[in-house]
Amino acid sequence: MKRTLFSKEHELYREAFTTFLDREVVPNQQKWETEGQVSAEVWRKAGEYGFLCPWVDDAYGGSGADFIYSVVTIEAMAHRCLAAPNFRLHERIAVPYLDRFGTAEQKRRWLPGCVTGETITAIAMTEPTAGSDLAGIRTRAVRDGDGYLINGQKTFISNGQICNLVIVACKTDPEADPPHRGISLFVVEEGTEGFQKGRNLEKIGRHASDTAELWFENCRVDRTNLLGEEGQGFYYLMENLQEERLVTSLASQAGAEWAIEHTVEYCQGREVFGRPVSKFQNTRFTLAEAATQVQLGRTFLDRLVEAHMAGESIEMETSMAKWWVTDMHFRVVNECMQFFGGYGYMKEYPISKAFTDSRVESIFAGSNEVMKSIIAKRMGL
Numbered sequence: 081m082k083r084t085l086f087s088k089e090h091e092l093y094r095e096a097f098t099t100f101l102d103r104e105v106v107p108n109q110q111k112w113e114t115e116g117q118v119s120a121e122v123w124r125k126a127g128e129y130g131f132l133c134p135w136v137d138d139a140y141g142g143s144g145a146d147f148i149y150s151v152v153t154i155e156a157m158a159h160r161c162l163a164a165p166n167f168r169l170h171e172r173i174a175v176p177y178l179d180r181f182g183t184a185e186q187k188r189r190w191l192p193g194c195v196t197g198e199t200i201t202a203i204a205m206t207e208p209t210a211g212s213d214l215a216g217i218r219t220r221a222v223r224d225g226d227g228y229l230i231n232g233q234k235t236f237i238s239n240g241q242i243c244n245l246v247i248v249a250c251k252t253d254p255e256a257d258p259p260h261r262g263i264s265l266f267v268v269e270e271g272t273e274g275f276q277k278g279r280n281l282e283k284i285g286r287h288a289s290d291t292a293e294l295w296f297e298n299c300r301v302d303r304t305n306l307l308g309e310e311g312q313g314f315y316y317l318m319e320n321l322q323e324e325r326l327v328t329s330l331a332s333q334a335g336a337e338w339a340i341e342h343t344v345e346y347c348q349g350r351e352v353f354g355r356p357v358s359k360f361q362n363t364r365f366t367l368a369e370a371a372t373q374v375q376l377g378r379t380f381l382d383r384l385v386e387a388h389m390a391g392e393s394i395e396m397e398t399s400m401a402k403w404w405v406t407d408m409h410f411r412v413v414n415e416c417m418q419f420f421g422g423y424g425y426m427k428e429y430p431i432s433k434a435f436t437d438s439r440v441e442s443i444f445a446g447s448n449e450v451m452k453s454i455i456a457k458r459m460g461l
């Protein structure tokens with residue numbers, strides 16, 4: 081079915097970005113997977129070509145592009161089975177906090193670097209004792225003269241190794257009732273005394289996308305590093321989650337599309353008992369069912385993108401998309417992998433990477449159980 085989201089300009093951008101991926105990212109992917117991190121150079125190259133945060137206002141170095149440009153980059157990466165560089169986290173999850181809640185002075189200070197790729201961002205909410213229950217975070221920021229002292233630990237932070245700017249959720253009022261009212265967001269830059277990166281965590285997938293622990297020990301930041309108002313951090317996080325869930329769903333959706341396309345091609349080429357795997361009824365029915373689910377996801381998501389761009393409040397619908405599409409993605413990849421037989425279990429076959437990469441999507445950006453809790457609450461249950 082023809083999609084109606086994209087203009088001629090978006091298609092030209094897609095062409096340029098896919099050329100960039102094929103030249104600069106795909107050939108280095110295996111090396112980066114082994115090293116557990118991409119190069120900072122590829123970020124700067126992406127910035128040079130205008131592929132990072134093109135939506136940022138031109139007053140701060142961007143080109144004021146619409147949301148569809150991000151849809152294009154997210155899909156192009158997933159259509160190549162790429163989880164790194166983690167541009168999505170930077171441009172649609174972390175940087176929007178600087179843009180939405182920063183003062184003009186803060187935007188002048190940080191946004192231009194986010195566009196050029198000199199600044200690579202991360203967002204640190206999760207702690208060893210608080211993931212889904214964000215209100216339970218323990219990292220403290222205590223006023224200290226005209227600044228704040230931050231103490232605490234974060235974990236599972238994407239871009240945690242490669243970043244040089246991290247947005248940190250801290251408790252500024254541990255007595256606040258309810259507890260989520262006591263959370264504030266701070267910007268901590270690399271080189272700030274007391275800020276340390278821990279080890280690059282070993283994951284079962286997404287090896288080139290680094291994930292780290294971060295430590296803050298008497299880490300002093302100026303009051304100009306407070307993002308928005310003190311005590312409003314939780315509300316800011318909630319405000320941005322609609323978009324975070326939408327972009328996570330978009331990546332999963334495109335990943336499922338990639339899996340089907342890739343598997344159809346494999347099944348047509350592989351012969352078993354004298355005929356292509358694609359000619360067995362089981363293969364045909366399984367892939368037909370998978371393709372149907374993928375089409376349902378596509379139709380729903382394209383509509384959500386339009387609604388999001390129109391400024392509609394679609395918290396419930398993006399929560400629905402997040403759980404359904406990410407579950408569907410993993411299910412489809414798992415079914416596809418079966419058609420590769422033993423080869424699907426080999427690392428050199430990209431379907432095995434898709435299997436381990438996609439598993440986390442039901443866990444991060446709000447676990448799928450949390451998504452269902454949000455939907456149920458909206459239903460008045």
Ligand SMILES: Cc1cc2nc3c(=O)[nH]c(=O)nc-3n(C[C@H](O)[C@H](O)[C@H](O)COP(=O)(O)OP(=O)(O)OC[C@H]3O[C@@H](n4cnc5c(N)ncnc54)[C@H](O)[C@@H]3O)c2cc1C
Pocket residue numbers: 202203204205206210211212213235236237238239283286291440443444445446447448449450453
């Ligand atoms: C690869 C990766 C990258 C990540 N990147 C980042 C990042 O950049 N920044 C960041 O801050 N965090 C990041 N995270 C953390 C991620 O957001 C958390 O792992 C996630 O929110 C779940 O928290 P948790 O791991 O503490 O699990 P827990 O909160 O301990 O949950 C355990 C289980 O309980 C279930 N559960 C929780 N609440 C409910 C409920 N109300 N009803 C029913 N079941 C429930 C969960 O669904 C889960 O199955 C990342 C995680 C991974 C694995």
